[in-house]
Amino acid sequence: MAGNAPDRTINLDHGDPTLYEHFWQEKGDRATIVIPGWQSMSYFSDLGNLCWFLEPEFAREVLRLHSIVGNAVTEDRHIVVGTGSTQLVQAALYALSPQDAQEPISVVSAAPYYSAYPALVDCLKSGIHKWAGDAAKFNKEGPFIELITSPNNPDGYNRGSAVNRTGGKLVHDLAYYWPQYAAISSPADHEIMLFTVSKSTGHAGMRIGWAFVKDREVARKMVKFIELSTIGVSKDSQLRAATVLKVVSDSCEHPGPASNQSLFDEVHNLMVARWRRLRGAVKQSALFTLPDFSPAFCRFRGQYFEPQPGSSSAAFAWLRCEEPLEDCQVFLRKYKILTRSGRQFGVGPQYVRISLLDRDENFNLFLERVSTMDLPQSAQPEERFGS
Amino acid sequence: MAGNAPDRTINLDHGDPTLYEHFWQEKGDRATIVIPGWQSMSYFSDLGNLCWFLEPEFAREVLRLHSIVGNAVTEDRHIVVGTGSTQLVQAALYALSPQDAQEPISVVSAAPYYSAYPALVDCLKSGIHKWAGDAAKFNKEGPFIELITSPNNPDGYNRGSAVNRTGGKLVHDLAYYWPQYAAISSPADHEIMLFTVSKSTGHAGMRIGWAFVKDREVARKMVKFIELSTIGVSKDSQLRAATVLKVVSDSCEHPGPASNQSLFDEVHNLMVARWRRLRGAVKQSALFTLPDFSPAFCRFRGQYFEPQPGSSSAAFAWLRCEEPLEDCQVFLRKYKILTRSGRQFGVGPQYVRISLLDRDENFNLFLERVSTMDLPQSAQPEERFGS
Numbered sequence: 001m002a003g004n005a006p007d008r009t010i011n012l013d014h015g016d017p018t019l020y021e022h023f024w025q026e027k028g029d030r031a032t033i034v035i036p037g038w039q040s041m042s043y044f045s046d047l048g049n050l051c052w053f054l055e056p057e058f059a060r061e062v063l064r065l066h067s068i069v070g071n072a073v074t075e076d077r078h079i080v081v082g083t084g085s086t087q088l089v090q091a092a093l094y095a096l097s098p099q100d101a102q103e104p105i106s107v108v109s110a111a112p113y114y115s116a117y118p119a120l121v122d123c124l125k126s127g128i129h130k131w132a133g134d135a136a137k138f139n140k141e142g143p144f145i146e147l148i149t150s151p152n153n154p155d156g157y158n159r160g161s162a163v164n165r166t167g168g169k170l171v172h173d174l175a176y177y178w179p180q181y182a183a184i185s186s187p188a189d190h191e192i193m194l195f196t197v198s199k200s201t202g203h204a205g206m207r208i209g210w211a212f213v214k215d216r217e218v219a220r221k222m223v224k225f226i227e228l229s230t231i232g233v234s235k236d237s238q239l240r241a242a243t244v245l246k247v248v249s250d251s252c253e254h255p256g257p258a259s260n261q262s263l264f265d266e267v268h269n270l271m272v273a274r275w276r277r278l279r280g281a282v283k284q285s286a287l288f289t290l291p292d293f294s295p296a297f298c299r300f301r302g303q304y305f306e307p308q309p310g311s312s313s314a315a316f317a318w319l320r321c322e323e324p325l326e327d328c329q330v331f332l333r334k335y336k337i338l339t340r341s342g343r344q345f346g347v348g349p350q351y352v353r354i355s356l357l358d359r360d361e362n363f364n365l366f367l368e369r370v371s372t373m374d375l376p377q378s379a380q381p382e383e384r385f386g387s
Numbered sequence: 388m389a390g391n392a393p394d395r396t397i398n399l400d401h402g403d404p405t406l407y408e409h410f411w412q413e414k415g416d417r418a419t420i421v422i423p424g425w426q427s428m429s430y431f432s433d434l435g436n437l438c439w440f441l442e443p444e445f446a447r448e449v450l451r452l453h454s455i456v457g458n459a460v461t462e463d464r465h466i467v468v469g470t471g472s473t474q475l476v477q478a479a480l481y482a483l484s485p486q487d488a489q490e491p492i493s494v495v496s497a498a499p500y501y502s503a504y505p506a507l508v509d510c511l512k513s514g515i516h517k518w519a520g521d522a523a524k525f526n527k528e529g530p531f532i533e534l535i536t537s538p539n540n541p542d543g544y545n546r547g548s549a550v551n552r553t554g555g556k557l558v559h560d561l562a563y564y565w566p567q568y569a570a571i572s573s574p575a576d577h578e579i580m581l582f583t584v585s586k587s588t589g590h591a592g593m594r595i596g597w598a599f600v601k602d603r604e605v606a607r608k609m610v611k612f613i614e615l616s617t618i619g620v621s622k623d624s625q626l627r628a629a630t631v632l633k634v635v636s637d638s639c640e641h642p643g644p645a646s647n648q649s650l651f652d653e654v655h656n657l658m659v660a661r662w663r664r665l666r667g668a669v670k671q672s673a674l675f676t677l678p679d680f681s682p683a684f685c686r687f688r689g690q691y692f693e694p695q696p697g698s699s700s701a702a703f704a705w706l707r708c709e710e711p712l713e714d715c716q717v718f719l720r721k722y723k724i725l726t727r728s729g730r731q732f733g734v735g736p737q738y739v740r741i742s743l744l745d746r747d748e749n750f751n752l753f754l755e756r757v758s759t760m761d762l763p764q765s766a767q768p769e770e771r772f773g774s
Contacts, residue, residue, distance in 0.1 A: 014430060024428070030424070033623075037414050041407060041408055087616065129511075203428050205427040207620065236627050237623045
């Protein structure tokens, strides 16, 4: 990190949610947690629960927030807590993969898919599951697991299954299905649904996610996986997550004046403003395009989410560079802007994913640079064919 | 948990370190951590560090405590923090397993080995490593990884490599190499050494472990594994671990009167007293035997650790039932005592592992029952041969 020099490198590769710091700074002591040395020493949190390492206080606040937001059906589900939703994806894969099949089950996701999926599935060269790429191109016989991120990381679109047949086991990653990023059209109702504090409250450093799981046996196997891989989940972070989720729920039920909005309103407004400025800068540069979004009714707000077609509040900008530019990541790196290449999401290098969750000073500097970008000499058509 | 009824079930299956609660209750506010809502929101802890999710304050306190205790060489090592040492074992396996070998590398450990190892290695049917059982019986050609727990879980003995040849890659799990359990004979000096707060300070619920790794490339791959599997390690728990490690170090450097001993002295004295009573009860029952330990000089205390041969302060009792009893776990279960069978540690059912880290009331009740045990009718030799 090169301090605050105007020519410093801006790292927008990761979705590091430091944008949220401002909200939490304003909350003061209400969001502070105090843990005495003798507390939470045991491995166990709730011996009577299928998920024996789930802190009851955390589970209560999870249920309360979903009930306020209306983004997920939570009745008759098992809650499984994980070390971030990353661990829960792996737990779900473990639970859904047959242990005694002839060959590993195929795992697919529609491109552009979350860049971590291929390595998550294949890092140990598992004999029970295997990454099989783009769900839209999947045409193998037999069972499969489909990972569905909705709204999608990186492009922000709402998604359903993309495989052209039934018979798949579906895992829904709903990390971005919160009112600051998307219209809450109805409570999501799927077999396995994953959420995380990283993207709902901005506490990425906690490493806390949760799953709602319909089937008891699937939930039991997910718990078994987390037991094997980390013997449960940090209690300290679960307790802290309970505290911050409570503050978010309170901020919705007792919203204050403009200076004391709910987390969803404050971050939503910030995101909409960032997107408006980003669209302006991108239009001015004429080098890139951004996805368009359709207006949608948000039941949480009781209003249309996007009165102006084309505006957005998605967590990432999925930027496409236009001809003659070919590699968007390489081009932006010349301006000391680090992004994640479309190649990592299963598409071409003309795309990059840019985090819009960074602090103001980084976002502003990024926009300044985008506004003043020119086609480099080497990317001019005549130059390219001349060398 | 059936409350405090005298006939309630006593669960000594897990090594749940609730014995430590008393020490931490006495420390009061010194061991309390306060985390405001805006702190530690980012994924990143230390961008300049190979282990980018390692909290610098935690790393400092780890180094300070090892320097006081003298149980590990820490110079010129990389520190990798993990979600408990369980995650670090897997990270080490990932780092040491060739990615492009013809067949998975064999992973071994001398029986009785830590009961979680086989499932840890094989749960995903990995193509890069495979559980190959008892190190002492391993006679396959080619490379291998040996997991060495010293002092050993379950039997408390000090250990070195048990494979009858060189060429192995060794992982040393030193979770119990602390002065409350064992004589610190010299600073351990190995390629990969694992430690955990669960067994050093008693904070199992934190899920925090750390590794000292000599080789930079191995450390880099371990970090990569933790990045893939959980995108780092809870910052809240790392910060809390830093706080409690500091209190432990302070308790060593500024020990108070008997009522305010260092953690190592207090827990050591408790363990020695428990072992003395356990040996008495076991001797009285004549149904079981316990391991014997040799006296050893502890450099941390500057004195012989075991002035009375046969006494001990190990975390587990590795209990063997004698003829005509055959299945120690089944026998103890009749007295509502839950233990872990020797079968899970790669040996026979005549053994069980019993946690000695539970709260006083459970340990006392356990001893009472052991003292009054009789051979059941069905286990009498005449009965067994008659049916």
